[in-house]
Amino acid sequence: MLFHPRPLSLQTLLKRGFTPTPKPINRFLLFLFHLHKFDLITHFFSQLKANNAPTNHKTLSLLTWALLKSHRFEEAEQFMYTHREITHSFMWDTLIQGICTKRHDPEKALTFLQRCVRDSGVLPSSLTFCAVVHGLSSKGLMGRAIEVLELMGDDGVNYPFDDFVCSSVISGFCRVGKPELGLGFFKNVTECGGLRPNVVTCTALVGALCKMGKVGEVCGLVQWMEREGLGLDVVLYSAWACGYVEERVLGEVFGRMREMVEKGIGHDFVSYTVLVDGFSKLGDVEKSFTFLAKMIKEGHRPNKVTYSAIMSAYCKKGKVEDAFGVFESMKDLGIELDEYVFVILIDGFGRRGDFDKVFGLFDEMEKSGISPSVVAYNAVMNGLCKHGRTSEADELSRNVAKDVITYSTLLHGYTEEENIPGILHTKRRLEEAGIAMDIVMCNVLIKALFMMGAFEDVYALYKGMAEMDLVPNSVTYCTMIDGYCKVGRIDGALEVFDEFRRTSISSHACYNSIINGLCKNGMAEMAIEALLELSHKGLELDIASTFPSFILKILIKEGRALDAYKLVTGTQDNLPVIYVDYAIVIDALCKGGYLNKALDLCAFVEEKGMSLNIVVYNSILNGLCHEGRLIEAFRLLDSLEKLNLVPSEITYATLIYALCREGFLLDAEHVFRKMVLKGFQPKVQVYNSLLDGISKFGQLEKAFELLNDMGTKYIEPDSLTVSAVINCYCQKGDMQGALEFYYKFKRKEISPDFFGFLYLIRGLCTKGRMEEARGVLREMLQSKHAVELINIVNKEVDTESISDFLATLCEQGRVHEAVTVLNEIARMLFPVQSIVPSSCTSGLNFGSCDDKDVRNITTNNDGHMRRSQLHGFDFYYSRIAALCAKGELQKANQSAKEMLSDLTECMN
DNA sequence: GTAGGGTTAG
Numbered sequence: 001m002l003f004h005p006r007p008l009s010l011q012t013l014l015k016r017g018f019t020p021t022p023k024p025i026n027r028f029l030l031f032l033f034h035l036h037k038f039d040l041i042t043h044f045f046s047q048l049k050a051n052n053a054p055t056n057h058k059t060l061s062l063l064t065w066a067l068l069k070s071h072r073f074e075e076a077e078q079f080m081y082t083h084r085e086i087t088h089s090f091m092w093d094t095l096i097q098g099i100c101t102k103r104h105d106p107e108k109a110l111t112f113l114q115r116c117v118r119d120s121g122v123l124p125s126s127l128t129f130c131a132v133v134h135g136l137s138s139k140g141l142m143g144r145a146i147e148v149l150e151l152m153g154d155d156g157v158n159y160p161f162d163d164f165v166c167s168s169v170i171s172g173f174c175r176v177g178k179p180e181l182g183l184g185f186f187k188n189v190t191e192c193g194g195l196r197p198n199v200v201t202c203t204a205l206v207g208a209l210c211k212m213g214k215v216g217e218v219c220g221l222v223q224w225m226e227r228e229g230l231g232l233d234v235v236l237y238s239a240w241a242c243g244y245v246e247e248r249v250l251g252e253v254f255g256r257m258r259e260m261v262e263k264g265i266g267h268d269f270v271s272y273t274v275l276v277d278g279f280s281k282l283g284d285v286e287k288s289f290t291f292l293a294k295m296i297k298e299g300h301r302p303n304k305v306t307y308s309a310i311m312s313a314y315c316k317k318g319k320v321e322d323a324f325g326v327f328e329s330m331k332d333l334g335i336e337l338d339e340y341v342f343v344i345l346i347d348g349f350g351r352r353g354d355f356d357k358v359f360g361l362f363d364e365m366e367k368s369g370i371s372p373s374v375v376a377y378n379a380v381m382n383g384l385c386k387h388g389r390t391s392e393a394d395e396l397s398r399n400v401a402k403d404v405i406t407y408s409t410l411l412h413g414y415t416e417e418e419n420i421p422g423i424l425h426t427k428r429r430l431e432e433a434g435i436a437m438d439i440v441m442c443n444v445l446i447k448a449l450f451m452m453g454a455f456e457d458v459y460a461l462y463k464g465m466a467e468m469d470l471v472p473n474s475v476t477y478c479t480m481i482d483g484y485c486k487v488g489r490i491d492g493a494l495e496v497f498d499e500f501r502r503t504s505i506s507s508h509a510c511y512n513s514i515i516n517g518l519c520k521n522g523m524a525e526m527a528i529e530a531l532l533e534l535s536h537k538g539l540e541l542d543i544a545s546t547f548p549s550f551i552l553k554i555l556i557k558e559g560r561a562l563d564a565y566k567l568v569t570g571t572q573d574n575l576p577v578i579y580v581d582y583a584i585v586i587d588a589l590c591k592g593g594y595l596n597k598a599l600d601l602c603a604f605v606e607e608k609g610m611s612l613n614i615v616v617y618n619s620i621l622n623g624l625c626h627e628g629r630l631i632e633a634f635r636l637l638d639s640l641e642k643l644n645l646v647p648s649e650i651t652y653a654t655l656i657y658a659l660c661r662e663g664f665l666l667d668a669e670h671v672f673r674k675m676v677l678k679g680f681q682p683k684v685q686v687y688n689s690l691l692d693g694i695s696k697f698g699q700l701e702k703a704f705e706l707l708n709d710m711g712t713k714y715i716e717p718d719s720l721t722v723s724a725v726i727n728c729y730c731q732k733g734d735m736q737g738a739l740e741f742y743y744k745f746k747r748k749e750i751s752p753d754f755f756g757f758l759y760l761i762r763g764l765c766t767k768g769r770m771e772e773a774r775g776v777l778r779e780m781l782q783s784k785h786a787v788e789l790i791n792i793v794n795k796e797v798d799t800e801s802i803s804d805f806l807a808t809l810c811e812q813g814r815v816h817e818a819v820t821v822l823n824e825i826a827r828m829l830f831p832v833q834s835i836v837p838s839s840c841t842s843g844l845n846f847g848s849c850d851d852k853d854v855r856n857i858t859t860n861n862d863g864h865m866r867r868s869q870l871h872g873f874d875f876y877y878s879r880i881a882a883l884c885a886k887g888e889l890q891k892a893n894q895s896a897k898e899m900l901s902d903l904t905e906c907m908n
Numbered sequence: 909g910t911a912g913g914g915t916t917a918g
Contacts (some may be wrong), residue, residue: 126910167909201911238910273911280912307913343913350914378914385915408915443916478917509918515916 013538020048022056029062033069041066060086068094071102077112086118092116093128107137109146117151124161126152133165137172142181145172161189163201170204179208203236210243215252218243219804234260237270245278253278267301276306280313285322288313304330308340315348323348340368343379344609350383358383373400378409385413390422402433408441415448423448437468443475450483455492458483462496472499474507481510493517500669501533508534524555528567552581563590565597569604575755583616590623598623611643618650625658630667633658649680656686660693668693691724698731717745723756730763739772746779754786761815770815777810779816793825808863 025048032041032737045063049056060083067076073095080095096116100109109132116122129152136145148168152159161169166189173182186205189195202225209217218240223230237260244252257275262265272295279287288310291855292302307330314323328344332336342365344510358380365372379402381393381657388552390413397406407430427445430437437445442465449458460842462480465472472480477500484493497514500507511534518527555564563659582605589598589625598620605612624633633655640647652675668690675682687710694702710717710847722745729738738760742752757780764773787803802825807819841860 028918163909171909200909200910205909227917233909235910240910242910268910270911275911277911303911305912310912312912340913345913371913375914380914382914405915412915438915440916447916473916475917482917507917514918548910577916628918881912 017371018605020051020053020242022054023296024055025055025790026058026062029059029066033062033066036069038070042070044820051067057086061088064091065094068098070454071098073099073103081120087120087122088883089122089124090123092120092122096128097131098133099136104135106132106139107141107144108372109135110148111147114151117157118202122553123157126881129157129159129253130162130164130168134168137168137175140172142169142172142176142178145169160193161195163195163198166195166197167201167204170201170208174204174207174211177211179211182208183212183604183850196228199230199233199236202230206243209248210239213247215240215243215247230469232240232260232263232265234268234271237265238268238274241271241274241278245274245281248282250278250282254348267295267298267300269295269303269306271307273302273309276302277309280309282416283313284863285310285313285317285319294497295558302335304335304338304341307335308344311341311348315351318352320348320354321344324573337365337370339373339376340366342370342885346376346381347379350379351386353383353387355383372400373405374406377401378403378405381413382409383410385416386418390414390417390419394422394426399776402435404438404441405436406431407433407435408438408444411441411448415444415451418451418518420452427868437470439470439473439476442468443473443479445725446476447483450479450486453487455487455489459492462513465489474500474510475503477503477510478507478513481513481517485513485520488521490517490521490523495584497530505718506537531567544844552585556584556588560594561585561592561594562597564588565594581754582610583612586612586616587619590619593627594624595620595623595627595629611645614640614645614651615650617645618648618654621651622654625654625661628662630658630662630664633887634667647678649675651684652678652680653689655683655688656682664698665690665693665694665697681713684718684721687715688718688720688724689720691728695724695731700728700732700734703728704841717750719753719756722750723752726752726756727759730759733763735760735763735767735769739776743796746832751779751783751785754789754827756779757783757786758826761822765819770813773815773819774810774813777806777815781807781810789829790822790825793828 002296020554022646029041029044032044039134041063045055045059046064047053048059060079064076064083064086067073067079068091076091076095080091086848092112096109096113099112100106103109113124113128113132116124121469129148133145133148133152136142136148145168149156149161149165152161152165166186169185170179170182173179173185183205186208190197195201205221206218209221217709222232222240231808237256241253241256244250244256253275257267260271272291275291276288276295276571279285281290292306295306307326311323311326314320314326323345327337327341330341342361345356346361346365349355351363362372362380365376367687378397381396384390384393384396390410393413395408397410407426410426411423411430414420415430427448430441442461443887446458446461449455449461458480462472462476465476477496480496481493481500484490484496493514497510500510511530515527515530518524518530552564552567553565568582568585580877582601585600586598586605589595589601591637602612602616602620617636621636623634624630624636637651637655638697640651651669655671656668656675659665659671672682672690675686687706690751691703691706707717707721707725710721722742725741726738729735729741734906742756742760745751751757757776761776762781764776765771783802790803790806791801792800802821806821809815809821
């Protein structure tokens with residue numbers, strides 16, 4: 001070695017007779033330069049200076065390059081300034097690009113660039129400008145990036161915007177959430193400069209379109225690329241697929257990826273991560289794991305992004321433990337952790353309220369050398385706010401980084417807690433911090449002001465948005481409409497709604513809000529108008545499916561089943577009518593007696609490829625039975641099998657009730673046997689129905705067979721059972737038998753119902769067994785159930801109740817008259833079907849098989865039908881029944897009072 | 909040039 005590489009050797013060299021002329025010095029420096037010993041050069045240079053050794057331009061130039069190469073940019077710049085004579089513009093290029101890309105300080109690079117152009121009159125290369133644009137855009141510093149672009153456009157510079165610039169700027173605008181500006185920039189460039197974008201710029205454009213929710217427009221761009229012979233690549237396809245992930249159209253995500261592979265373009269780790277993320281976002285974590293496995297199998301190593309997609313999916317499903325498991329695995333696999341990974345978990349545990357875990361993770365993150373950004377703090381604060389601990393979040397926010405989201409979070413927390421002082425001081429802090437309001441903050445503030453009842457302020461804020469450069473979005477409109485509706489200010493809501501519909505925003509939620517508000521405020525007609533408008537707009541969005549239910553329920557409640565029918569059959573295919581909506585309309589049509597319409601609707605629904613379930617068909621079956629269309633009911637039962645529907649207990653029970661009611665006992669028994677064969681155990685109500693049918697024919701033997709059957713199956717008879725059998729005896733004229741049966745069950749503490757008593761008393765009277773009739777009447781008047789029923793008639797009418805009146809008649813031995821009164825009561829309380837059809841069926845749930853519902857059907861339908869056939873009706877009953885049905889109980893009572901006074905008059 | 913985290917309505 002000729003040269004000892006120790007810096008102190010200069011002294012030695014000089015002592016040894018080294019001639020200090022620039023030439024050997026430069027040779028020596030150049031030698032060091034080739035060895036990349038840049039630090040030695042600078043050190044050696046300082047020694048040369050100290051020893052007044054001679055240097056020339058080349059020496060200085062070498063020193064400058066050494067400073068640049070060792071990234072000592074500030075010193076280099078200083079030196080270049082003081083030694084302009086040796087400064088070549090390449091040096092400026094290296095300096096600025098170095099600061100930008102090596103130091104990652106594009107802002108400083110811009111400062112140097114500006115100084116260079118304006119002060120030194122040096123023009124760096126276009127590549128340098130591009131590098132600064134790229135550096136600034138990558139950091140989202142778009143304001144500064146624009147400064148560079150302006151500089152490039154200056155006279156005397158006039159550098160063109162190439163693909164590198166365009167792609168950087170477009171993606172930069174996307175990064176700061178302003179994709180439309182990126183697109184605008186691109187349009188300007190192509191219109192002015194005639195740039196023909198390459199695949200990289202096109203990919204940036206795809207990203208912008210996707211972020212603007214215009215994934216559909218990508219097709220056109222891709223077609224253009226294909227016409228131009230530009231090859232697509234995996235990056236472009238990944239960007240495109242991401243757009244569909246955003247829109248939650250997984251089919252298209254798949255479609256694009258398949259298309260890519262078919263074109264011979266292979267996946268990479270990003271494209272696989274897009275798929276993993278896509279499934280994770282849809283909540284199908286299992287499928288995500290399939291792709292994870294596939295990508296590993298193909299040799300693409302999943303990274304922290306891939307795993308964080310999975311963790312995020314677990315957290316969103318509430319499976320934070322599973323997310324934590326992924327986190328632990330990542331550590332085992334030696335995969336680098338970053339703030340994203342921690343924030344996902346901090347957010348997950350925070351939403352659950354597990355703050356030990358939250359703070360534990362926070363510590364672990366800091367110990368791992370990751371310094372928390374505002375995002376991490378916001379996640380912690382949001383957790384606290386969501387668990388009623390907004391004040392603690394507020395405390396925490398005092399000493400850490402804050403942004404507009406911090407304040408939105410706190411404000412929202414205080415709003416939820418209805419903490420008005422909290423809202424006010426947060427609002428003040430936001431203003432003092434000088435943070436510009438964004439649209440989310442504005443929406444949160446609107447909600448807060450509504451909560452405070454500050455409607456004037458709400459209006460002022462809403463109207464003042466334009467001045468703040470804020471454009472209301474669907475959430476704004478929704479919040480406003482909902483806020484006004486909730487306090488009954490429909491006018492305000494309608495004003496906002498009108499403004500909303502003048503925008504191009506397509507939001508079913510806004511329609512939802514106004515329709516809901518209109519319905520709640522009794523403005524059904526206008527609500528229907530809004531619904532139809534939505535329908536006619538042909539919203540291409542995937543609309544939440546419960547939408548028209550409001551209207552349908554209103555119409556049905558108002559008894560307008562036919563209007564509901566028109567609505568579900570007459571509107572366009574894209575109206576989000578769902579299965580449940582059809583089902584409730586069919587049910588309403590059945591209950592309203594529009595059986596044919598109900599059947600039409602069934603056919604309509606089936607034509608659409610939907611299949612109705614047995615609950616709906618039970619409703620139809622019940623309707624057919626009530627119209628006496630038993631043949632059709634039977635046909636329907638048969639065709640259920642063809643529709644792959646299994647008849648339920650309710651199906652059989654409904655048919656049995658109807659058959660018994662109509663007197664088709666043999667058919668009823670047939671269905672009964674079938675029901676048992678199918679494995680159903682008929683309940684007491686079904687037995688009662690059969691017994692009731694049997695009783696009309698006085699078939700005592702059959703009645704006893706059924707009673708025995710009940711006994712062997714441990715089915716307890718009830719008051720209706722007893723009444724039916726008593727009626728059966730009465731029909732046969734066997735009053736002795738009836739009486740004995742009555743006492744037998746009385747000992748078992750099972751008494752007949754009102755009608756059982758009435759049959760018995762009436763039968764005994766007919767036979768002249770007045771004392772026994774009187775005894776039973778006395779017992780009837782001691783039966784709580786019977787007395788309650790009797791007294792419905794004259795509640796609040798007279799000081800003396802009807803039961804007391806009957807008791808008086810009974811004690812006076814006026815049993816015939818008492819029976820007349822009882823007959824009238826019976827006719828009044830159970831008027832014929834035609835008057836109150838809905839009282840028979842409304843409120844029934846044919847889908848449920850529990851005891852309660854079966855009982856309802858029996859007591860309402862069967863009991864009612866049986867009695868109404870026994871009696872006729874007249875003016876009073878129909879009037880009273882109609883009033884009862886309308887819920888006008890006082891008027892009904894008045895009529896009852898009139899009727900009773902007439903009756904009493906007759907008897908006296 | 910492409911992928912993952914924190915705030916708003918219903």
